[in-house]
Amino acid sequence: MNNEELDAALRSLSTPPPRLGFWNVVDDAIAESELGDPIASGDDVVEGDDGVEGVEEDGAAENETDDQSPDDNVVVLLPTETERPPWHQRFGSQLTAVAASLVILIGFLWLLNTRPDTIDVAGQPGSAVDPEDLNPDLQPLDIETVGRSVVEIHPDVTPSVEPVFADINGDGADDAAMVVTGADASLAVVTVDGESGDVSPLASLPGDELGTFAVRPGRIIVTTTDAEMEFAVELVPVADVVTNLTVDRRRDNQISDWNIQIAGAGNLGLTPEVCEFAGEVMFEARTAAGTLVSIDGNSGQPYLLVDGPEGSFEGAITIETLDPFKAVGSFTAADDSVVGAVTQITIGGPGC
């Protein structure tokens, strides 16, 4: 099923109508709500002979007939004067709002003062290093290095694994890979690719023959249909960045831009604590055209989203230089057409 077929299938889903009498409850609630507000009806309140106030409709006196049928009207009692509520009821909500704002402000200021200046090395919870010390030897990065076994797993950390089947190396065929997420949200991608052995250090296995992945501290176990293979895991503090690009063409092409997503990414040596902003882990970049690129690390898996002109492609990003807070590279589509150049990737969102 391709994107167009999926769009059509989703749009064609039918939803049954409401049950009989569904709207009665809602209409009653609306009626009660509206009748409770005499001002909203536009009527004027008038004093009756019996001391009970009435409401004059459209300038007509109480009990005066008008063009409306009696069936169209209902008679209700309306509160016209209420006792003055005590001060804590009148100002309680405002006081609560002011108190909550103060708490939020104090919390924000506290966070500003306590934000760490250092970055935890992935897989080594609690160990902090200066960002300047990271990634001294991994430049430049290119597609040849993408997808290598770069997961760092601390002996005390049992990471979770999410298998990914996508075109990791841009050769047009799906590769099998797994995104390994450490307990500290460190990330890595391990690939098994049958098409280009030089990309994958693990094995030459077509993705569709793979059975399951399992990760143990320091080991990766790939169970295929006919064998179980176990691999040692390299220890790399800062690893490869970009693996795969797929396009999410927008619905009906009505929105003239597209997304590129990297279905897995190496460990950038960053932890969510460093770059968390408004609950999201954001890495930002700008293409040559000035459009925003962001790597969304929400839920621990970095995704690269590129907003730009409408298009559909697969390809790869080559990262030419990388340091803890900036990467420079270019994007090349799988069909050899250069879609756009990534001039700068700024690691760290507005809150970093």
Add this chain to the structure above:
Amino acid sequence: MRYGVAMVPRPDRSPLGELLREHDPMMRALAYRLVGPGNVDDVLQDAYLRAVRSYATFRGDSAFRTWLYRIVHNTCVDRIRHDQRQPSIAMAEEQTINDFTADHHRFGSDPASDLEVEQALSELGEDQRVAVILVGVVGLSYDEAAEVLDVPRGTVATRVHRGRTELKRALRAEVA
């Protein structure tokens, strides 16, 4: 407390009632797939009652339908959280699939393909499912969906992409 007597028109179809009826099909499309056919009417009634109660405070900062979507979504989430605390959740999920089947037979849609899509949708994680429904089924833009869910636009895009990927994989498996 003093009371007055008012003669006012019977509000058979108030403007708010008309608005709710106008947007009901899309709200229903969302709620139907979040809480299941058996709960959709109850949840929507709850949501609309909430909307009626808070309509006076609606300031028009967002579009009415976005505001209403948010209420419906929050009500659905409340129901899901409530149901997850019940011990019979597994039975309820099984019942939901059966309800989908019955509904699709009853309303004449293509039961085979629609049911496969409904089932694949129901197996998505909640975040991805909501995002896919809002964008793919209901037809909201990413910006509108982000406003409804109160998350950044990029997060919606990510959830939609992952959800669609999962859907395609699941539906491919169904075909195979």
